Amino acid sequence: MTNNELYDVIFKRKSVRKYHMTQLSQDTLEQLQAYTGTLKKLDGNIKVEFTILTSEKVKGMFAIKAPHYICIYSEKKDGYLVNAGFLMQQLDLYLSAGKLGSCWLGMAKPDKEIPLTRNGLEFVIMLAFGSPEEPVHRTDKDQFKRNSLSEITSIENAEELLEPVRLAPSATNSQPWFFSGDSNEIIVSRKKLSMLKAQLLGKMNNIDTGIALCHLWLSADRQGKNVSFDFQNGQAPQGFEFMTKVKVG
Ligand SMILES: Cc1cc2nc3c(=O)[nH]c(=O)nc-3n(C[C@H](O)[C@H](O)[C@H](O)COP(=O)(O)O)c2cc1C
Structure with missing residues (x-):
């Protein structure tokens, strides 16, 4: 594959x-x-x-x-x-x-x-x-229930790179991610959760972030670019928790 x-x-x-x-x-x-x-x-x-x-x-x-x-x-x-x-x-x-x-x-x-x-x-x-007993694929992108790009990123002119990331699956379709910075150095963060929600969704939202990073890697790869991840240093926007900085190039 x-x-x-x-x-x-x-x-x-x-x-x-x-x-x-x-x-x-x-x-x-x-x-x-x-x-x-x-x-x-x-x-x-x-x-x-x-x-x-x-x-x-x-x-x-x-x-x-x-x-x-x-x-x-x-x-x-x-x-x-x-x-x-x-x-x-x-x-x-x-x-x-x-x-x-x-x-x-x-x-x-x-x-x-x-x-x-x-x-x-x-x-x-x-x-x-x-083996599926229902259609295995969607036939139209409109069938994805997802937030719009403007709701999940502040990066301009990165539609091609981030559209596949927008479509990523997540637990209860929570789509906890936000992408800031610029298209060469993307800050990936996720919504801060209340204590109660963190108990319910914290584990899942970490897994969701990994799913989004997988789609981001494949998207960059399609454009002939490499990605590298820095999990230590980065500033998330207000209300979000820093997850990783992704260098795309
Ligand atoms: C970490 C994770 C856990 C999930 N757990 C369940 C689950 O327990 N039961 C279920 O029916 N779907 C589960 N899902 C599927 C999501 O509900 C689904 O991916 C999301 O609603 C988006 O729909 P789509 O995958 O059809 O695009 C899970 C998805 C993720 C990423």
Whole structure:
């Protein structure tokens, strides 16, 4: 799968919540598992592992019924949630580009018999996936329910770069991101949350930021540009929390 194929599907992808319960072929599952080893890393110092579970291994009221789920386990270092979002969104796009359905599941957990830690890494989040029993793609960009560009950025003349980022999925479609600075050096921040909301959405909004960074990387890559991330130094606008500064060039 090329970066361009991932980029193109950004404009069509959607969450798929209805699946045929037939298992995908062993070959398809092995290809997905092999693909996890090729993902672009946001932070190479954070160890992660991916594991694929079948339907009966994920239960609970928060799980969508699907034939398969892919889970990410991670070292719990600074930035691990953003990193998990960045990596798992590549899988979401990979599946969608292969005309398979997928849906992020923020609340679902593996069944009790599956440990939440593996080789010292902790379960973070999973995607449901399988053969879709509903259209796998949107046919028109208007079908995305998203904030407008002017609501998520103060950067002028960056439509082409930021439009794919605007379309990124997020938990409860919260779209917590804001992009300031300029198109060569973008400050990525996210909405500050009240204490109560932070308990509910804090983890998810970190993962959402990683998803947006994945779309930003693919967008820059499409324009033949590299991105580098500085997670330490940057000033967020009022009401927002600094997440990272992205050098595009
Ligand atoms: C981190 C994260 C967690 C999510 N959790 C769930 C979930 O538990 N159940 C669900 O049905 N959708 C879940 N979603 C899907 C979002 O609701 C969906 O991405 C958003 O509404 C935008 O719609 P779209 O993906 O169809 O473009 C989640 C998405 C993200 C990014």
